Amino acid sequence: MSRELTLRIYSAIVMIAVVLACTWYGGLAFRLFAVGLGVLVYYEWSKMTRLQETSLRGYAFGWFAVIVTFANLLIGDAALTVPLMGGFVFTACLFSMFGNWTRWHAIGILYASLSAVSLSAIRGDDSVGFVAMLFVFAVVWSTDILAYFFGRAIGGPKLAPRISPGKTWSGAVGGTFSGVAAGMVVALSYFQVSSIWLPLMALFLSVSSQIGDLFESFIKRRFGVKDSSHLIPGHGGVMDRVDGLVFACFATFFLAIGFSAAGGTPVTSLGAFLLGR
Structure with missing residues (x-):
């Protein structure tokens, strides 16, 4: 067995164990997992689509949007999470249409935020x-x-x-x-x-x-x-x-x-x- 395949198997075992443990405990443990996933998704999305190079303000706004949304998901009013997310995505869309941001800013906020929100909503x-x-x-x-x-x-x-x-x-x-x-x-x-x-x-x-x-x-x-x-x-x-x-x-x-x-x-x-x- 090659070293790469061995590493891949071990990584998969660790990931599955963490995911299933958080799923078993539910509640705050699973929401923390979902939020951590959302943060990493937005980090990778912003790197892949080069958001920082396109607009530094748009990049900063994206991080502000996902952090506020995730903070509310963890410790705020659950009823406000979706309106917050929708408001941030709508704002990013406006700047994409009338400013120098691209559509990838708005899509990134939606993609990362909804990753955490939808996972948390299903687990409950x-x-x-x-x-x-x-x-x-x-x-x-x-x-x-x-x-x-x-x-x-x-x-x-x-x-x-x-x-x-x-x-x-x-x-x-x-x-x-x-x-x-x-x-x-x-x-x-x-x-x-x-x-x-x-x-x-x-x-x-x-x-x-x-x-x-x-x-x-x-x-x-x-x-x-x-x-x-x-x-x-x-x-x-x-x-x-x-x-x-x-x-x-x-x-x-x-x-x-x-x-x-x-x-x-x-x-x-x-x-x-x-x-x-």
Whole structure:
């Protein structure tokens, strides 16, 4: 076994142990994990898209925006977190349209902030949130791992050759089926599944996670970088490892908003919404 592969395996074990421990404890421990993830995501995003070179004021505003949003998520009024995030993103959009900032400033604030907010909202503080988070992990991780193996074993037409030449349709389909199966195993371990809602949500999460992977590949290709950073030994950057996870959480967050708007009833628990409980 090569030194690089050994390092990659050890890093993965440590990361999984930390993530699952924080998920088990929930509450402040998980919110700290989510906020730490969001901070690292914004750091890598700003480096990749060269925000500091484009506009120092925009770069500073971005850090101010994510820090205030995350501080409120940790110790403030939970009801203010989304309005704060939305206000900062809107402000950055205005400066992008009428100032010398670029759209990458606003997208970066949204991407990093929503990473922490959506993860925290799914986990919540109860046992339903714990199961919901395990469900998301099972779908996303199985999709990512098995898509790689199916793609290598079967090959065939490329999924998006201009964005990510290594990805194939066989990998995407195989990863999706694997993600749905893994999610159902987790769900059935905790309660009886009596409707099609959970398989559909697993499918939704799996497809969303692959879109997130393609999105980050697009960003890296757009700015000519190989990895989002070198923070994780053997793995590259944090965004390289969580792109699918955070996109799946984003998608769940916006889907819940859509259902709430259509039905006129607010979603009080994102984890319960995800599991159809």
